[in-house]
Amino acid sequence: MFLEYLNLLSKGYCNIYCLDSFSGKVKQKLLDIDSDFCSKHNLYDQEFDNKFDNKIFDLAKKDHSSEDALLALRGRISFPIFQKVNEIFKKYTYQFENEKINLNDMLIIVLDDSGEKYLRIPLKIEAKKNNFVRKLFSWETLMIMKENNILRPFSAEVIADFNPKLSNLNTWSQNKVKGNYELKKYLKECGILLISPWSLIADSSKKRIIISWREYGEGHLSDKDLEKLYESYLVEYKKAKQDYKNRTGKISGWSPDEDFLKSLNPPQKNTEILLLIDKALRKYISSPYDTRNFYEYEENQIENKLEDEEEYSSKDLSEIIKNVLRRNSTNIVNQIIKKDSTKWIKDPSRKNAWILYGEGLSQREIASKCDHKQGWVSKLIPENKISEEIAQESAFELLKKSEFNKFKEDPESLDKLLDGLKSYLVFSEDKNNISILRNTIYEVISK
Amino acid sequence: MTKKNSNNDPLDLFPIPNDAIYINSKKNLDPRDKIISALKKYLKDKNLDLPLGPKLDLNNPQRSIILNKFDIQIVYTSLISDVIQIPLKNSKIKNKGPQLFLAAQLEEDLDVIYFKGVLKSTEFEKIVSKKELKKDSVGIEIENFKGGIERLIRYVRLLNPESIERTYFNTAISNFKIPSLKIKFNLSTPLIAGGLMAALIGPQIIRPRLIGGIAKLSPSTYEIQSFTRSSDSNSICLLTPTLAKNINNNFEAKIKIDKPVIYSLKPLNEINISKNGNIVWEKIASSKEKINGPINWPLNSINKKDSYRLSLRPEGSGMGSKLEIDFVFDKNIPLLNKDNIEKSLGKSKSDWISFIKRNLDKDNNTALTILLSERAPSSQRIKKSIKEIIKTDNCK
Numbered sequence: 001m002f003l004e005y006l007n008l009l010s011k012g013y014c015n016i017y018c019l020d021s022f023s024g025k026v027k028q029k030l031l032d033i034d035s036d037f038c039s040k041h042n043l044y045d046q047e048f049d050n051k052f053d054n055k056i057f058d059l060a061k062k063d064h065s066s067e068d069a070l071l072a073l074r075g076r077i078s079f080p081i082f083q084k085v086n087e088i089f090k091k092y093t094y095q096f097e098n099e100k101i102n103l104n105d106m107l108i109i110v111l112d113d114s115g116e117k118y119l120r121i122p123l124k125i126e127a128k129k130n131n132f133v134r135k136l137f138s139w140e141t142l143m144i145m146k147e148n149n150i151l152r153p154f155s156a157e158v159i160a161d162f163n164p165k166l167s168n169l170n171t172w173s174q175n176k177v178k179g180n181y182e183l184k185k186y187l188k189e190c191g192i193l194l195i196s197p198w199s200l201i202a203d204s205s206k207k208r209i210i211i212s213w214r215e216y217g218e219g220h221l222s223d224k225d226l227e228k229l230y231e232s233y234l235v236e237y238k239k240a241k242q243d244y245k246n247r248t249g250k251i252s253g254w255s256p257d258e259d260f261l262k263s264l265n266p267p268q269k270n271t272e273i274l275l276l277i278d279k280a281l282r283k284y285i286s287s288p289y290d291t292r293n294f295y296e297y298e299e300n301q302i303e304n305k306l307e308d309e310e311e312y313s314s315k316d317l318s319e320i321i322k323n324v325l326r327r328n329s330t331n332i333v334n335q336i337i338k339k340d341s342t343k344w345i346k347d348p349s350r351k352n353a354w355i356l357y358g359e360g361l362s363q364r365e366i367a368s369k370c371d372h373k374q375g376w377v378s379k380l381i382p383e384n385k386i387s388e389e390i391a392q393e394s395a396f397e398l399l400k401k402s403e404f405n406k407f408k409e410d411p412e413s414l415d416k417l418l419d420g421l422k423s424y425l426v427f428s429e430d431k432n433n434i435s436i437l438r439n440t441i442y443e444v445i446s447k
Numbered sequence: 448m449t450k451k452n453s454n455n456d457p458l459d460l461f462p463i464p465n466d467a468i469y470i471n472s473k474k475n476l477d478p479r480d481k482i483i484s485a486l487k488k489y490l491k492d493k494n495l496d497l498p499l500g501p502k503l504d505l506n507n508p509q510r511s512i513i514l515n516k517f518d519i520q521i522v523y524t525s526l527i528s529d530v531i532q533i534p535l536k537n538s539k540i541k542n543k544g545p546q547l548f549l550a551a552q553l554e555e556d557l558d559v560i561y562f563k564g565v566l567k568s569t570e571f572e573k574i575v576s577k578k579e580l581k582k583d584s585v586g587i588e589i590e591n592f593k594g595g596i597e598r599l600i601r602y603v604r605l606l607n608p609e610s611i612e613r614t615y616f617n618t619a620i621s622n623f624k625i626p627s628l629k630i631k632f633n634l635s636t637p638l639i640a641g642g643l644m645a646a647l648i649g650p651q652i653i654r655p656r657l658i659g660g661i662a663k664l665s666p667s668t669y670e671i672q673s674f675t676r677s678s679d680s681n682s683i684c685l686l687t688p689t690l691a692k693n694i695n696n697n698f699e700a701k702i703k704i705d706k707p708v709i710y711s712l713k714p715l716n717e718i719n720i721s722k723n724g725n726i727v728w729e730k731i732a733s734s735k736e737k738i739n740g741p742i743n744w745p746l747n748s749i750n751k752k753d754s755y756r757l758s759l760r761p762e763g764s765g766m767g768s769k770l771e772i773d774f775v776f777d778k779n780i781p782l783l784n785k786d787n788i789e790k791s792l793g794k795s796k797s798d799w800i801s802f803i804k805r806n807l808d809k810d811n812n813t814a815l816t817i818l819l820s821e822r823a824p825s826s827q828r829i830k831k832s833i834k835e836i837i838k839t840d841n842c843k
Binding site: 084184188205250252286407 | 459460461462463465466467469493524525526527528529530554555556557559567586588597600601602604605606607609610611
């Protein structure tokens, strides 16, 4: 529905999509392009077209001191940028149940061109106190900014690095969004990793490249050719990234140029095959996210490592363990609750979630009652982490006793002991079917 | 070439693990320094006062770190990588190889570090013995590292430093030679651990009654109307999936896992699967080859948006004599991912058994899918359980 809405929006060269700072909404603004230029190139009626993109791009370079062609290009790329951010937002709020992510916060980063004719750029790049100079936003200015690594707004970066031989402008713009450092930084705070096609290929093993291509590859490339291309990519990528880092001082934002593509084996004319490899990789990696892993208590089923055939009748030891566990559970849960309680005034649902957990409700039930997603609950109450912490603290105490001394010498036994303690905390239930851990949490909160 | 879901949009973003550590590092810090900063941050947050060294040479990339007297080699890769390269220099020098390998995944420009887990020297040896060794490093699948940073802390905090051997292998030989454990116990410590746990929790929890659970499973028999004179009493004895009749009086099976197993305890003449009305997989018995035993899902993962129909024709029956079953799914709950479950269960027999047992009551199809998986570890208990299934052949 939302994407349909996006498709209905006008896609021309005379408008720019930008964020309205008052309403906080995206608006379409008519660009102040010279009317003769518009008429000459039929800009008002021109719809998005790759050939036309390249024509305008060449014009912007040719008339390097004029702003009109560049302005049209800025308007042109604002749509794919807007579209890509929307896609990311819609897909990932759903996919990762992410509640932190905010569309406007993302748009501010990459949709920061409001179509102004002039720019303020620093006079001296390295000076501590910058004096700015007003410059016409032309190709000439763009190249000065590129040389000095001050490409701003984001559209300037997209256009300055664009090479029509390597990719079309639409794909290029969207890939630049994926490689944007500021956006990466923002999404990092939301617990999400934005990764460019170029890093993804370099960060994948040969095995993953081949398997993903076999399963999702859309081109005709044999395993052998793919292997050769990948191996040469790795070698050249390392060199190119190092060079880029030396030149710009940045790690993010690199994209392949013509020389890079020529250096591959076999040499590539454009980024098409690399982007298909990237696409196949993303499909392959994302397939586990299409279906879920575990629900409610299912995650615990895997953690339950208890398995034994032997009988052991030491009731005294059992009592010692139970006492140590009880004491450490109360101490650790106390600390955790105390730390989290500082956030309860701002967000009372946090307290409610802890109480509901203590009462024995499942993650899903808690999420529903607290009006949050299940991911929020699992992050707030990391049962496995809490039980591990209690188990470790208890084991630390127990291992000081002579009866437990031998566990210090054997990692496998130690693992068994700790996993057993964790299972006891999470699975052993009282008469009300409430686990020890949940019960402790309930008691601590009810105090 | 098999192509999967080629119409689905691929992901542009990937989730950063919840346990990832975020640091604010100075510019130009190398990845190893960042990882050490993250480790220090973790220790500080957890109030763990464990000595970290070598004090005068902590940032030397050639050296292992020493945490509470344990020699640990930090190995790292990016957050999205599937393989990690492990330099072998120290492991080739006697008494210099690490006791533990700590895998970190980091995004260098974002200062995000995630500790994937730990490998002990013995575990490392096992994995490497199957690999073709490069000269100075070896690539290992990142999934081999388990337990996050908590596992590292477990070991270095609770074990004696001598309890884990150093890695060592002779140069020019492609497999590792690790001396056997110095410490031998008279009484097996794992048994003590198990015993203590039995005393603590009680045998009802620690003994997964897998076989008992399997024995309780009962197949259902479905009479198939025959259109041939000779065979008028053909039936299908279906162990899984479990069927119910819908309001239109058709059979349907509620499926909860993306690659369900199909198991008819009596031989079949034909089986096929239709997707959105088209047969996408089929198997027909021949005089030489019968269709017997479990059928692990032969297609790509089920997509809930598609409709699936399973068609089974019993042995001895003619064309048209078939049992047709529509797959139905819970709209609100995504399907379990078989591959992911198996990956999470890893090679631990106890984890597999525990998972199967706990799912037997809830959804026997999920439990049996995992039990009968080709990837199930070799375990006597699993073998016995599979045998038990045949015993449950009380088809009437």
